[in-house]
Amino acid sequence: MLADFFSILLGLLDRPPAKPLNFASAMRAIAPKTPGQHPTRQDPDGFDRLYRDHVDLMYRYAYRLCGEAEAAKDLVQETFLNAYQGLKDFRGDARVSTWLYTIASRACIRMRRKRKGQPEHELSMEEFVPTSEGEFRLQIPIDGLSPEEALQNKELRKALDQAIEQLPPKYRMALVLRDMEGLSAKEVGAIMGVNERAVKSRLHRARLFVRRELSARGITHHDGHKHKGSHS
Amino acid sequence: MTKTKKTTPAPRKQSQTSTHGHSHRQGDCVALLRQLSAYIDDELPSDVCTEIRRHMGACPNCEVFIASLQHTVTLCRHRPAPQLTSVDRKNMRRAILDAANAQ
Numbered sequence: 001m002l003a004d005f006f007s008i009l010l011g012l013l014d015r016p017p018a019k020p021l022n023f024a025s026a027m028r029a030i031a032p033k034t035p036g037q038h039p040t041r042q043d044p045d046g047f048d049r050l051y052r053d054h055v056d057l058m059y060r061y062a063y064r065l066c067g068e069a070e071a072a073k074d075l076v077q078e079t080f081l082n083a084y085q086g087l088k089d090f091r092g093d094a095r096v097s098t099w100l101y102t103i104a105s106r107a108c109i110r111m112r113r114k115r116k117g118q119p120e121h122e123l124s125m126e127e128f129v130p131t132s133e134g135e136f137r138l139q140i141p142i143d144g145l146s147p148e149e150a151l152q153n154k155e156l157r158k159a160l161d162q163a164i165e166q167l168p169p170k171y172r173m174a175l176v177l178r179d180m181e182g183l184s185a186k187e188v189g190a191i192m193g194v195n196e197r198a199v200k201s202r203l204h205r206a207r208l209f210v211r212r213e214l215s216a217r218g219i220t221h222h223d224g225h226k227h228k229g230s231h232s
Numbered sequence: 233m234t235k236t237k238k239t240t241p242a243p244r245k246q247s248q249t250s251t252h253g254h255s256h257r258q259g260d261c262v263a264l265l266r267q268l269s270a271y272i273d274d275e276l277p278s279d280v281c282t283e284i285r286r287h288m289g290a291c292p293n294c295e296v297f298i299a300s301l302q303h304t305v306t307l308c309r310h311r312p313a314p315q316l317t318s319v320d321r322k323n324m325r326r327a328i329l330d331a332a333n334a335q
Binding site: 129 | 261262265266268269270275292293294296297299300301303304305306307308309310311312313314315316320321324325327328331332
């Protein structure tokens with residue numbers, strides 16, 4: 001029995017030292033077998049699976065945050081690089097997608113600060129309180145159309161994208177995560193590092209901002225007439 | 233609607249005399265406006281929802297306002313995002329691996 005133990009021990013000592021991990025093998029060690037599953041240490045194809053299962057999700061999110069393709073690609077690359085660097089801190093408490101959304105959100109804020117260095121602009125509720133009947137009655141011309149049909153209107157699509165792009169970053173992030181990515185307020189709070197109440201407040205102001213921008217433009221209906229927004 | 237904050241600016245125009253003839257104060261509309269996202273997301277108690285629906289029935293302004301906000305949310309939810317090409321995916325994966333191994 002004791003001899004067996006020593007022979008096993010000597011066998012282990014004779015083995016060559018393990019090769020240092022490169023990025024791909026490190027990711028193989030932690031990445032999930034299926035989307036949303038916590039990383040494990042026994043998965044041989046981890047990095048490719050992690051990348052394959054989440055790159056489209058991250059690109060979609062990045063594009064909605066950045067508003068253009070090249071910046072979105074930069075953000076996705078930064079996200080996966082940061083994911084690698086933060087592996088040791090990932091405890092598996094959240095879904096992998098939530099973890100990646102968090103990394104992407106922080107990377108986006110960092111990249112934006114580097115580029116522009118502008119302070120965050122706050123949206124006040126008071127600025128959305130209509131002061132005239134006309135402002136109350138601004139409309140968005142999609143009555144009778146499905147959302148897909150309405151979004152075939154290039155002018156409306158452009159107006160929507162521009163309105164979202166003009167939102168200050170923390171409001172845009174709340175709107176994108178909640179209304180476009182379809183996450184719950186609780187998940188958005190976890191990603192943005194704020195409570196649900198703050199998420200709902202930011203989301204409401206973001207929606208009011210986009211509504212005002214869209215309705216104030218005067219978008220041409222599919223039938224060709226110009227929709228003025230205001231009834232007054 | 234009873235949630236109007238004291239800091240809310242005084243309404244410039246009282247709807248009691250408005251041309252569309254509803255009888256509440258505009259402060260009621262402002263209080264409603266603050267809750268519209270919660271209403272759209274179905275997060276309010278049923279008695280508050282009933283109160284909002286009653287208000288909208290008597291207030292064409294708020295009815296139009298909530299419809300436009302609902303349209304905004306619907307458009308956001310259905311706005312498709314562009315997709316990566318397979319070449320983009322491959323190139324980005326290569327760039328990530330290169331950058332990580334260079335560190």
